[in-house]
Amino acid sequence: MNKDYTEIYDESAVCPACSSRKKKRSPEEQKALIKRLRLAEGQIRGIQKMVENDAYCPDILIQVSAVTSALNSFNKELLACHIRSCVAEDIRAGRDEAIAELVKVTQKLMK
Numbered sequence: 459m460n461k462d463y464t465e466i467y468d469e470s471a472v473c474p475a476c477s478s479r480k481k482k483r484s485p486e487e488q489k490a491l492i493k494r495l496r497l498a499e500g501q502i503r504g505i506q507k508m509v510e511n512d513a514y515c516p517d518i519l520i521q522v523s524a525v526t527s528a529l530n531s532f533n534k535e536l537l538a539c540h541i542r543s544c545v546a547e548d549i550r551a552g553r554d555e556a557i558a559e560l561v562k563v564t565q566k567l568m569k
Contacts, residue, residue, distance in 0.1 A: 487539055494535060498528040533567060 483491070505521045541560065548556030 481540075481544060483539070491532065491536060491539075494528065494532040498525055498532065501525045501528060537563075537567070 501521060502525055505518060505525065508518050508521065540563075545556045545560050548554075
């Protein structure tokens, strides 16, 4: 019953909340971000197995908390990269709307 990722993901579909802007990342930055995501992905798979194996609820909740922490770490790393590169470049180029965008993104992250 589980659908493969490729079956449910349509690359031509664009998320209405996502920007059409792109960001070229250095190989080091990309590697660090992918590493964090893979760690979280592995933890989520572990949680799935725990549920399938009828693990005790508090044990699952602890692992969910660990995934949340891993994703928060990813967000902090990505946000720092964004501020150091995209936001700084936009401000230097006189595009002050980057500040409003940063405030809006930060508010969404802090919900």
